[in-house]
Amino acid sequence: MENIEEENVPNAKTCTKCGKAILDKESTFCAYCGVPFDSKPRSSGFTGPAGILAIIAAVFSVVVGVMGINYYQQYVAYYTQYSMDTSGSFGFLLFASFAFVAAAVGFAGGMLALGKKRLMFSVTCMLVMLASGIFTFVCLWHFGYGFIETLLLPGISILALSIVGAVFAVKSKADFSSEELS
Numbered sequence: 502m503e504n505i506e507e508e509n510v511p512n513a514k515t516c517t518k519c520g521k522a523i524l525d526k527e528s529t530f531c532a533y534c535g536v537p538f539d540s541k542p543r544s545s546g547f548t549g550p551a552g553i554l555a556i557i558a559a560v561f562s563v564v565v566g567v568m569g570i571n572y573y574q575q576y577v578a579y580y581t582q583y584s585m586d587t588s589g590s591f592g593f594l595l596f597a598s599f600a601f602v603a604a605a606v607g608f609a610g611g612m613l614a615l616g617k618k619r620l621m622f623s624v625t626c627m628l629v630m631l632a633s634g635i636f637t638f639v640c641l642w643h644f645g646y647g648f649i650e651t652l653l654l655p656g657i658s659i660l661a662l663s664i665v666g667a668v669f670a671v672k673s674k675a676d677f678s679s680e681e682l683s
Contacts, residue, residue, distance in 0.1 A: 547673035548617050554666035555611030555623075558630045561655040561662065562604035565637055568652060569597025592644030596637045603633030607663070614670050620677040627667040634659035 515522055516531040523531065530537045573593035580587045610626020613619050637656045641649065 547669035548614055548676045551623075551627075551666045551669035551673060552611045552613075552615030554662045554669065555607050555614060555627050555630065558627070558659050558662035558666060559604040559607035559611060561658045562600045562607060562630060562633055565633075565652060565655045565659065566597045566600035566604065568655070569593045569600060572646075572649070573597065589644060592640045592646065596640040599636050600633055603629050606630070607633075611666070614666070617676050620670060620674060624667050624670050627663050627670065630659055631663035631667070634663065 516534060516536060518536040519531060519534040521531065521533045525532065570593070573590050576590040576593060577587045580590075606626045607630035610623045610630070613623040613626070634656050637652060637659075640646075641652065
């Protein structure tokens with residue numbers, strides 16, 4: 502019988518939690534589930550830090566890119582001076598170029614998180630930054646450069662900031678608008 506009454510009420514408001522029609526206009530809570538009508542999902546407050554961490558990780562990624570180009574130039578200059586093969590310098594260009602691309606993507610993800618827009622794209626951008634940090638270490642290991650101390654700090658920072666930023670963005674899912682979550 503309740504369902505018939507609920508269906509016959511024109512323009513009846515519905516509870517945000519259980520979806521049942523609100524028949525009593527003066528009530529301040531749902532008669533079915535007890536949720537107050539004025540309640541809104543609480544903000545976790547992590548969208549700002551998530552965006553800022555992604556932007557900082559993007560800056561570190563730019564630093565890794567610049568350092569990769571610098572090491573490439575030094576490597577080529579040194580080995581050319583002694584008429585040696587410089588083909589081993591290709592790894593520096595690889596991770597430098599990937600770092601620059603990841604920095605642009607990470608910056609975009611950070612800005613979207615700050616604007617509380619496009620949660621999944623923002624998290625994906627932060628994960629690209631994570632992949633950039635991993636790729637830097639893989640290149641250093643694969644091409645036999647050794648783990649250059651000057652690349653360890655930004656690389657580890659990119660990994661940590663990207664992970665924490667992505668976790669913060671996912672934890673603040675309620676802050677992003679509902680139509681943009683799908």
